[in-house]
Amino acid sequence: MEKNIPTLYEWAGGMPVFEKLMSSFYKKVLLDDTLEPIFKHMSADHQLHVAHFIAEVFGGPKMYSSEEGSHFKMIQKHLGKHLTETHRKRWVQLLIETADELTLPDDPEFRSAFVAYIEWGTRIAVLNSSEMEVALNPDEPMPKWGWGEPGGPFIP
Numbered sequence: 001m002e003k004n005i006p007t008l009y010e011w012a013g014g015m016p017v018f019e020k021l022m023s024s025f026y027k028k029v030l031l032d033d034t035l036e037p038i039f040k041h042m043s044a045d046h047q048l049h050v051a052h053f054i055a056e057v058f059g060g061p062k063m064y065s066s067e068e069g070s071h072f073k074m075i076q077k078h079l080g081k082h083l084t085e086t087h088r089k090r091w092v093q094l095l096i097e098t099a100d101e102l103t104l105p106d107d108p109e110f111r112s113a114f115v116a117y118i119e120w121g122t123r124i125a126v127l128n129s130s131e132m133e134v135a136l137n138p139d140e141p142m143p144k145w146g147w148g149e150p151g152g153p154f155i156p
């Protein structure tokens, strides 16, 4: 019998969870000495856009790519920002802390997929931030992230 495996988006709890995760996360970011200088000029929509981007990558609706941006545009936002490993580590740390506080699913399967994506995405953001342009097709599709080797959530 084929198992009905939810997307990471569904397992996390859907869009309200991603929006709350990012609004709480960016509150912390603006109170953080390391990250505040980088984000102090971000737009009022920044947190929603990042929420919609990650939700879409995790299998949610195409809100970011149909209304707000594209993979290419997201990459462009990081160009020339000169992010360091110290910024990246702090960003990751605060996001995971926020995920714990908001009680996102904490099964090993979900958290391993979540952290794998965050590691991948943040390392790419840092690499791109030292460039002023990238050779990327503007129609490049959005990345997609799934469960990886565990194959699905922990269901006892």
Ligand code: HEM
Residues within 6 Å of the ligand: 038, 039, 041, 042, 043, 045, 046, 047, 049, 050, 053, 054, 069, 074, 077, 078, 081, 083, 087, 088, 091, 117, 118, 120, 121, 122, 125, 126
């Ligand atoms: C998985 C990792 C990441 C994703 C998915 C992501 C996603 C995004 C998106 C969608 C935008 C555009 C927001 C908008 O349209 O308003 C953006 C902008 C930006 N991101 Fe990231 N990001 C990631 C990692 C990082 C990291 C690690 C940093 C720095 C520590 C960072 C710094 C920025 C900055 C400075 C902007 C521009 C803000 C502005 O408009 O002033 N990002 N990011």
